[in-house]
Amino acid sequence: MSIFVDIEKNLDGFRLNMQLEADNIPIALLGASGSGKSMTLRCIAGVEKPDRGKIVIDGQCVFDSEKKINLPPQERGTGLLFQNYALFPTMTVRQNIMCGARRSRKYTCVDALIQQFGLEKLDKRLPSELSGGQQQRVALARILASQPRILMLDEPFSALDAFLRWQVEQQMSEVIESFPGTTILVSHNREEAYRLCQKIAVVQDGKTHGLREKRELFCHPKTQAEAHLVGMENVLDAQQQSDGTIYIPAWNVSFTPQNTVPNVRAVSVSAHAFTLEEPPSDYLTVNGCITRIMHGPTDAIVLITPQQGSGVLHWRTCNTSLQRDQSIRLYLPLDQIHLLTE
Numbered sequence: 001m002s003i004f005v006d007i008e009k010n011l012d013g014f015r016l017n018m019q020l021e022a023d024n025i026p027i028a029l030l031g032a033s034g035s036g037k038s039m040t041l042r043c044i045a046g047v048e049k050p051d052r053g054k055i056v057i058d059g060q061c062v063f064d065s066e067k068k069i070n071l072p073p074q075e076r077g078t079g080l081l082f083q084n085y086a087l088f089p090t091m092t093v094r095q096n097i098m099c100g101a102r103r104s105r106k107y108t109c110v111d112a113l114i115q116q117f118g119l120e121k122l123d124k125r126l127p128s129e130l131s132g133g134q135q136q137r138v139a140l141a142r143i144l145a146s147q148p149r150i151l152m153l154d155e156p157f158s159a160l161d162a163f164l165r166w167q168v169e170q171q172m173s174e175v176i177e178s179f180p181g182t183t184i185l186v187s188h189n190r191e192e193a194y195r196l197c198q199k200i201a202v203v204q205d206g207k208t209h210g211l212r213e214k215r216e217l218f219c220h221p222k223t224q225a226e227a228h229l230v231g232m233e234n235v236l237d238a239q240q241q242s243d244g245t246i247y248i249p250a251w252n253v254s255f256t257p258q259n260t261v262p263n264v265r266a267v268s269v270s271a272h273a274f275t276l277e278e279p280p281s282d283y284l285t286v287n288g289c290i291t292r293i294m295h296g297p298t299d300a301i302v303l304i305t306p307q308q309g310s311g312v313l314h315w316r317t318c319n320t321s322l323q324r325d326q327s328i329r330l331y332l333p334l335d336q337i338h339l340l341t342e
């Protein structure tokens, strides 16, 4: 099973220009609100029509603007779990799941799914008589009953509270693991995407630079959008000088990078990357003054104004002896600075 997507769609003030290609592995579209993640899923499912492009599922072309192919949603073999689950409100749990089975004509799977999702005692209830987590299980069972080739999950935990979210995520991870086709998860939660998927595409302003191995993406973000989405606290403009050195105006520091990357526009640094002790490898030094300390349950984020710099440095530390207005010298190993090209 595989999916190939190369589509364009112009909406009022927004342009989707999305390319994706994946085999039967779980992948995530990670992006800020309004970046075009849901629209991508809706185009794949056939509930929205792209202006141009092609969508191929499992070798079958389901949309091709040039060849005028546009299969209706029920013929695409896709299962889309909406953010609000979209259950039929006047049908019982069993009837909702039967609707999915009608598409696949595999009615025998209904009882197995009711059992798998622990819905035996709820099967005669209406959706309005269920909790958010139970509704989500019914919606997932209904989708799996249709035996889709692609499973698409649009922010599947957004309607759940934090505790239930974790329980449901564990069950979802089992469903994804046993699903034989491609799963596409849409999320703006990086940790959720990391736990559930193998590859991640960062979506920004309707575009993506393609799928990346999740570890590679988190360890080496290449763009400012990627750096923000993987949780880098320091993302700063940078200037590449003709001699190859990089100048960071916000911190008023320069350094010679360990590897040559053309067209560096910015850098990102995790707040964990700084040390108080001189590191053994190449590093740069930042002198500054502590302007704020924000204590969390396990550590603190310290905001520092660098000497002669115009910006802020974010440092995460467990050191409890720090004081506001204190002068400080921090070391940053050069291999902790990610060079970003846009």
Ligand SMILES: Nc1ncnc2c1ncn2[C@@H]1O[C@H](COP(=O)(O)OP(=O)(O)OP(=O)(O)O)[C@@H](O)[C@H]1O
Pocket (backbone or CB within 6 Å): 011, 012, 014, 031, 032, 033, 034, 035, 036, 037, 038, 039, 040, 188
């Ligand atoms: N029917 C529509 N008509 C015009 N613009 C739309 C329509 N549907 C969505 N949009 C716009 O398209 C853009 C992408 O929307 P989309 O729902 O794909 O974002 P998203 O990344 O899924 O965001 P979220 O995480 O908030 O759900 C947004 O700017 C949205 O306002």
